[in-house]
Amino acid sequence: MTHRTGPLSRRGQRRGQRRGLRRAERRHAVGWHGAWIGLLVAVGLAAGCGERTTDMDVQMFKARTVSEQTLIRGREAYMLYCVGCHGENGDGNGKAAEFLDPRPRNFTTGIFKFVSTSAGDLARDEDLLRTLERGLHGSSMSPWNLLDIETRKALVAYVKTFSDFYEDGEEGDRLAIAPNPWKYDPAGGVSRGRAVYHGLAMCYKCHPAYVSHEEIQDAARATDAPIPRAFAEDLYAEKIKFSETHGVDIRPPDFTRRMLRTGNDLEDLVRVIQSGVGGTAMPTWSGVLDPADLWAMAHYVRELNLMRGTPDGEALRNDLGIR
Numbered sequence: 564m565t566h567r568t569g570p571l572s573r574r575g576q577r578r579g580q581r582r583g584l585r586r587a588e589r590r591h592a593v594g595w596h597g598a599w600i601g602l603l604v605a606v607g608l609a610a611g612c613g614e615r616t617t618d619m620d621v622q623m624f625k626a627r628t629v630s631e632q633t634l635i636r637g638r639e640a641y642m643l644y645c646v647g648c649h650g651e652n653g654d655g656n657g658k659a660a661e662f663l664d665p666r667p668r669n670f671t672t673g674i675f676k677f678v679s680t681s682a683g684d685l686a687r688d689e690d691l692l693r694t695l696e697r698g699l700h701g702s703s704m705s706p707w708n709l710l711d712i713e714t715r716k717a718l719v720a721y722v723k724t725f726s727d728f729y730e731d732g733e734e735g736d737r738l739a740i741a742p743n744p745w746k747y748d749p750a751g752g753v754s755r756g757r758a759v760y761h762g763l764a765m766c767y768k769c770h771p772a773y774v775s776h777e778e779i780q781d782a783a784r785a786t787d788a789p790i791p792r793a794f795a796e797d798l799y800a801e802k803i804k805f806s807e808t809h810g811v812d813i814r815p816p817d818f819t820r821r822m823l824r825t826g827n828d829l830e831d832l833v834r835v836i837q838s839g840v841g842g843t844a845m846p847t848w849s850g851v852l853d854p855a856d857l858w859a860m861a862h863y864v865r866e867l868n869l870m871r872g873t874p875d876g877e878a879l880r881n882d883l884g885i886r
């Protein structure tokens with residue numbers, strides 16, 4: 564948690580940090596490995612000649628709780644490994660970006676998708692670090708766990724400087740993950756999950772449904788939810804949603820067909836389901852579903868995801884006409 568200061572002193576602090584950063588850059592530029600860093604900083608400065616120099620200063624001082632050395636290290640690694648996709652300004656418009664689906668994240672929004680907080684709250688460092696270390700399955704964001712931990716942390720600090728939100732904001736609280744009540748009864752978890760998915764929670768409002776109309780009505784009865792009498796035409800389809808935040812269409816995945824970005828470990832599924840996915844239609848389910856149902860959801864989604872590419876998965880999709 565960072566200490567909040569008054570606006571005046573904060574401005575002074577920023578000026579101080581900016582000055583400190585320039586000093587640190589000069590120091591590095593003549594240090595023992597200075598030639599390399601100096602070159603990178605010079606490349607960064609030259610690429611953004613003139614007005615862009617100010618930009619760089621602005622970006623740097625926002626992460627006021629980290630040292631200039633860390634930010635320089637972060638920028639150095641960023642310009643080597645990340646810039647091609649995420650862009651020099653962190654806006655997700657690197658050279659490779661137009662060829663990628665999903666598009667690289669635009670860091671200037673300050674909204675991250677895969678967090679342990681309520682989606683929409685500021686991401687925690689541990690969330691960005693987890694994504695950096697594991698990558699996001701089914702996207703071009705690969706794991707960067709071969710970079711040493713100091714570099715990974717510096718990257719996280721640097722990535723946050725692209726957004727104004729991290730200048731003054733506090734990171735969100737981590738939503739606790741309860742122990743798994745279905746640990747010794749996974750089949751019970753799957754079956755409860757199927758009922759909640761198609762009953763109380765109506766996950767099929769965005770993701771496909773995976774049971775018949777009659778079974779949806781049974782699921783509603785079993786979970787004390789209103790019983791639907793009519794069904795949308797796209798019940799068995801992925802209902803694409805436009806995201807204002809990310810500026811792109813986003814697909815609520817068919818779990819029997821898509822790789823899940825955060826993988827299909829039970830605990831990761833609980834986290835992504837209870838937190839929601841930042842800047843997308845996927846809501847925070849924490850507080851809506853109780854912990855036992857969150858875990859049941861995870862069991863069910865994992866079961867569906869394990870059918871990916873199997874004859875069982877194909878059969879289910881064909882039977883229901885899932886597209």
Ligand code: HEC
Nearest residue numbers: 644645648665666667668675676677694702703704707718
């Ligand atoms: C080959 C392209 C590519 C490279 C290189 C790349 N990324 Fe990404 N990155 C992506 C894509 C694509 C996404 C978005 C995936 C999605 O929306 O599911 C992403 C998402 C992210 C996210 C957002 C996670 C979230 O929860 O929203 C972070 C943080 C991130 N990348 C950091 C980095 C860092 C740091 C580097 C350099 C070490 C890097 N990326 C290199 C393509 C790339």
Ligand code: HEC
Nearest residue numbers: 764766768769813814815823824825835840843844845860
């Ligand atoms: C209002 C629409 C909506 C509803 C309702 C909804 N989701 Fe989602 N969900 C989405 C969207 C959109 C994504 C895709 C996010 C992305 O890939 O950027 C998503 C993604 C997911 C993911 C994948 C996360 C990953 O790692 O890739 C899981 C798991 C998930 N939803 C589970 C559920 C469950 C379980 C329910 C019901 C309790 C539910 N969703 C209800 C819209 C919704």
